[in-house]
Structures are given as structure tokens and as C-alpha cells.
Amino acid sequence: MKKIALIGGGIIGQFTAYYLSQSGHAVTIIDDSPEMPPASAGNCGLITPSHIFPLNSWSTIWQGIKWLGKENAPLSLKPQFNQAFISWFLSFAKHSGNSSINKAAKIRHELLQLSFALYKEFFNSEINNSEWKTDGLLFASRTPRGMGGMKHEVEQLKKYGLKSRLLLKQELLEMEPMINQKAIGGAIFNTDGWLNPTQLLADIRDVNSKNGVGFVKANVLNFIADKRVIKSLNLPEQSFEADEYILCAGAKSIYFLNALGINLNMIPGKGYNLTANIPLPNQPKRPIVMVEKMVVFTPWETGFRLGSTMEFSGFNLSLNEKRLNALRDAASNYLNIDLKDVKFTPWAGWRPMTSNSLPMIQRTPKFKNLIIATGHGMLGLSMAPATGKIVSELISAP
Numbered sequence: 001m002k003k004i005a006l007i008g009g010g011i012i013g014q015f016t017a018y019y020l021s022q023s024g025h026a027v028t029i030i031d032d033s034p035e036m037p038p039a040s041a042g043n044c045g046l047i048t049p050s051h052i053f054p055l056n057s058w059s060t061i062w063q064g065i066k067w068l069g070k071e072n073a074p075l076s077l078k079p080q081f082n083q084a085f086i087s088w089f090l091s092f093a094k095h096s097g098n099s100s101i102n103k104a105a106k107i108r109h110e111l112l113q114l115s116f117a118l119y120k121e122f123f124n125s126e127i128n129n130s131e132w133k134t135d136g137l138l139f140a141s142r143t144p145r146g147m148g149g150m151k152h153e154v155e156q157l158k159k160y161g162l163k164s165r166l167l168l169k170q171e172l173l174e175m176e177p178m179i180n181q182k183a184i185g186g187a188i189f190n191t192d193g194w195l196n197p198t199q200l201l202a203d204i205r206d207v208n209s210k211n212g213v214g215f216v217k218a219n220v221l222n223f224i225a226d227k228r229v230i231k232s233l234n235l236p237e238q239s240f241e242a243d244e245y246i247l248c249a250g251a252k253s254i255y256f257l258n259a260l261g262i263n264l265n266m267i268p269g270k271g272y273n274l275t276a277n278i279p280l281p282n283q284p285k286r287p288i289v290m291v292e293k294m295v296v297f298t299p300w301e302t303g304f305r306l307g308s309t310m311e312f313s314g315f316n317l318s319l320n321e322k323r324l325n326a327l328r329d330a331a332s333n334y335l336n337i338d339l340k341d342v343k344f345t346p347w348a349g350w351r352p353m354t355s356n357s358l359p360m361i362q363r364t365p366k367f368k369n370l371i372i373a374t375g376h377g378m379l380g381l382s383m384a385p386a387t388g389k390i391v392s393e394l395i396s397a398p
């Protein structure tokens, strides 16, 4: 049995603690704001084995340039002249060729498949109340260009044995009558599911606490290292010693990595959501991606969420009204729903975006008792169980 300090109690940290405690290790999660992790509580709740293709592509770069300065665009890039952003951007472009995209897709596919299987196992054996559903994910498009993109994706997914298909307008509207008549078609990704991420966090925290996972509410200031060994963590009022240290602090992991001299091209990718705690009458039954606006509608028994969009503007969590209004406008245009009297809670959080759209889950060569588990970008919820399982195997390996 090892004594393990885990920095960050978001969804990656929680699943990691879950598998480590099952393997008999003594785990303590240290987190300064466990109730509101910057990404894990506010995401769209999609578990998407179909999302194997990385964000990297020349068309993403081109789209980002076209939308420069447009505050309500789905992808908003605020030019930043600091070294971290420039280096990330150059590396993102370098990984936008076909061979990098195919390599990333293969790895993402493996992680997503493993995670989906582990989610099923988790809900069968532990809990069944995070509103987990597996009825697939719908996409609705209003333009031939949007339909073209989906057609390409559906064809590509076949090569990986992933079930999805294009839907003609009539079929789409029959499947989900709450989609507006202006849609020209869509697609269904049958492999995908969804859940309520806030509920999942609460549920897994409960399971972990029953399994004996310890918790310290504190801001980790830095790691104390001696040559190739991490000796302790520096907290404001104490230091914390362990045999092994696991860094899963989401986007903020980059501060620690920089201080330890470990190279990872990662920046925060800000996303927004509007959450309603009362469901709409007749709300859509499945999550719907509004293709041209990159906005997601996620339904729960307890309400619904409009979320997503991507903003590269550094470490700020200010709520930009134009971007929040873009979520509301997209939903009003794509869906037959009336949002006039809906009371929304607005939110913004950071995705940990690596430049190659792959997470880093590994022991660092630099320190023999430090494991990094971060950089899950747009897929941290979908990849969390697999990440936890891999880290637990790394720790238990002789």
C-alpha cells in the first residue's frame, strides 16, 4: 500500500482516487475549491466515444482566423503575444496534418472505448443516479456545409467500427420534434451517452469518501523536490508528505509543470454554459449539438444546460454577455423552445487544452514519484474513468 497525494479533485482526480482506493492505496485529494472545479462541474455532460478526431486541423485554424475579433463566434481567439500562447499555437498548427490527426484519433479512440466500458461498470456496481443515459447524441444542421462536415465524419467513424448515420430532415424531425423546421438534416451518433456532471461529482465524492479517500481543502502552493524525488507539497499552513504524487489540477496544472521544468504545451480554453434547474415542458429527449453554432443542449430530469463554445483568452473567468447570449440565441433558433421566462445561472470554466488534443497520462522521467494526468481538453468527462484506471495501474506496477 502506498501513501498518495493527489492534487485536484475534479473528475480526473476523483476517478483516479476511485481506482487507487480500490487497489488498496491510501489516497488523499488536496483541492482548494472542491465544490466548483473549473471544468468538471460545468461541462455539457456528454460521454462521447464518437469524438475521436482532434480539434487540430487547418480548417479550425482558418475558421479561428476568420472569426478573429468576433466576440459571439463559436471559436474566439484573442491574439496574445506571450510565449506560452505562441508556442501552443505553433505546436497546434504542427499537429494539424493528416498523420498527426490519425495518430491522435487512434489514441483518443482507445481511451474513449475503455472509458465508456468503465462507466457502464461503475454505474452497475456503485451508483445509478447521475442521470446516466445511453440513447445517442443528435446533431442538427442548417447548412449544406454543416451537412458535408457530418457526412465526412460519419464515413470516417465507420473505419473505427463506430455506429453513426446521417439523417434527412424528415427523419431528424421525427426523431426529435423539438428541432426547428429550418434544420436541413442532421446525424445521430449512437455510441454516445450523457449524464449530469454536477451529480456525478457529488456521487463519486460520496463513493470515494466511503472507500476511505481522504480530503484536504487547501491551495497547493508548490512541490518540494530533491534531485529526482518529490519530497512534499507546500500548503499554506502545513506541508504534506506522500510516497507518490499525482498532478490532476486541470488547466492550472501548467503552473506546477512550468515550475518543475516539465514541458507540456497546454493553455486554458474557456467555455460557457447557462443552466436551468427546472426542465422545460416537452424539452428534447436527447442532447442536441447545433452544428454551425457549436452549442449543445443537454436535457436532464432536473433541468437542462446550454453550453460549450471555445475562447482562448488566457486565465480569466469573466462572463462575456455576448458569448452567453450566443448560447441562448442558438437554442432559440435551432429548437422550438421558449426561453423567455427561464431563469439561467451563467458559468464559465477552463478546459485544459493541449496543442495535440491528447491528454498527458504518464510518469515523468524527471521525478520518479510524480505522475501527471491532465490535458483532457474537450473530453475530460468522457476520458476520466480510463485515466483513473491507467494511473492506478502505473502506481501499482512493480
Ligand SMILES: Cc1cc2nc3c(=O)[nH]c(=O)nc-3n(C[C@H](O)[C@H](O)[C@H](O)COP(=O)(O)OP(=O)(O)OC[C@H]3O[C@@H](n4cnc5c(N)ncnc54)[C@H](O)[C@@H]3O)c2cc1C
Pocket: 007, 008, 009, 010, 011, 012, 013, 030, 031, 032, 033, 034, 036, 037, 038, 039, 040, 041, 042, 043, 044, 045, 046, 047, 048, 218, 219, 220, 221, 248, 249, 250, 251, 252, 253, 269, 270, 271, 272, 273, 307, 308, 309, 349, 350, 351, 352, 374, 375, 376, 377, 378, 379, 380, 381, 382, 383
Ligand atoms: C463548457 C465546457 C463543456 C464541456 N463539455 C464536455 C463534455 O460534454 N464531455 C466531456 O467529456 N468533456 C467536456 N468538457 C471538458 C471537461 O469538462 C474537462 O476536460 C474536465 O472536466 C477536466 O477535468 P480535470 O479534473 O482535469 O480539471 P478540473 O475540473 O479543472 O479540476 C481540477 C481541480 O484542481 C483543483 N486545483 C487546481 N489548482 C490547484 C491548487 N493549486 N491547489 C489545490 N487544488 C487545485 C481545482 O480546484 C479543481 O477542482 C467541457 C468543458 C467545458 C469548459
